[in-house]
Amino acid sequence: TAIGLLEFLKEKGQLKEFPGPRCVIVTLATSVLGSWLADGFQQFVPHMKVSYTQDMTKKQRLKVYNDPSWEVLIVSYKTVANDIDLLTQLGFKYIIFDEADALKNPAAQQTVACRTLASGCDRAIAMSATPISEVSLMGLHSIMTVLGIGDFGAKTPFERYYHNKTREKIWIKTKNGPTQIWISKIESVKNGTEFKEKFA
Numbered sequence: 001t002a003i004g005l006l007e008f009l010k011e012k013g014q015l016k017e018f019p020g021p022r023c024v025i026v027t028l029a030t031s032v033l034g035s036w037l038a039d040g041f042q043q044f045v046p047h048m049k050v051s052y053t054q055d056m057t058k059k060q061r062l063k064v065y066n067d068p069s070w071e072v073l074i075v076s077y078k079t080v081a082n083d084i085d086l087l088t089q090l091g092f093k094y095i096i097f098d099e100a101d102a103l104k105n106p107a108a109q110q111t112v113a114c115r116t117l118a119s120g121c122d123r124a125i126a127m128s129a130t131p132i133s134e135v136s137l138m139g140l141h142s143i144m145t146v147l148g149i150g151d152f153g154a155k156t157p158f159e160r161y162y163h164n165k166t167r168e169k170i171w172i173k174t175k176n177g178p179t180q181i182w183i184s185k186i187e188s189v190k191n192g193t194e195f196k197e198k199f200a
Contacts, residue, residue, distance in 0.1 A: 021093035100126035104139030
């Protein structure tokens, strides 16, 4: 699906090598790279100029970033977190997040870095086979925030409006010995029909 979109953009003249508009694909693990290359680009769009940074030192990655000949760059979430200062300077027009479940924790370094990278793009896409949990929509909220979909508001009001929560006491270990504290726990989704309509 993503490669089909990229081919469409290329046919329209909207995907080119530097200084034209380029795309970055963010993958979960380096093992997925073979799939993107052999089963994807090489099979369906061998004419597309693709580069990647798998198993490279920062110096080697910098050389790839400075190469003007590629149209699509494939990097890992870890690389985005490590190289966000360099990647934001490349002026990507398009970004594709493969296995976007990796963005479900809004406080994680890679989520924060991906949010920064996506904020400068014209088009950001998240791909996932399992974006929605039966119990909580908070992971999906984090992904939508990375994509710049702001219609659902901030994290805390979203959590309160779309979730049924309970409070329970649990024991924790402290330096003064075991003690009990109250915690909030999401039990289920509420206002689901409204969410589905708005999300659609």
